[in-house]
Amino acid sequence: MRALGRMGQMSLITLAVMAAILLAGCRSVKYVPVYIQNDSTETHVKTVTEYVKDTLPVKIPAQTAERTTADTTSHLENDYAESYARINPDGTLYHSLMTKPQDLEVEYDKPIQRTDSTVNRKGTTTVVRTVEVERELTWIEQGQIYGFRILAVLITVWLIWRYRSKITNLIRKLI
Structure with a gap:
């Protein structure tokens, strides 16, 4: 160190600082934590169609019946009503109509759909891993890298x- 003098010492210190800066320079790798989640959830959907007996009210269809007779009384009947008619001794007509008491309903198979879903969860596991992701250098970082190289060459x-x-x-002494 004595042989270099004061200016040489400053140059060596500058060179050492530059080398330290070079070793602690920019990096292009970024570490990002990645979360991997294993989810073991299963959903089963089951659709079942069942047929249930049900009744439906039905309108009574129109029915007609006629009768001609030489007698003084007449009787007509169909599925839903019955009628009596007669001629009285004084020449007047008597007529009665009676409906039969009934509830007319038709049975049919009514479809009913049932949807059932079952969820099975067997547990969730989360794994955290750190992954290296390379990123592009910014223009400032690229300028620092190339500028330092040029400066290091100029100083050398x-x-x-x-x-x-x-x-x-020194070289002559070593040889």
């Missing part, structure tokens, strides 16, 4: 030129 050339006589003497 300047140091070699400044102390060329001492470097050549």
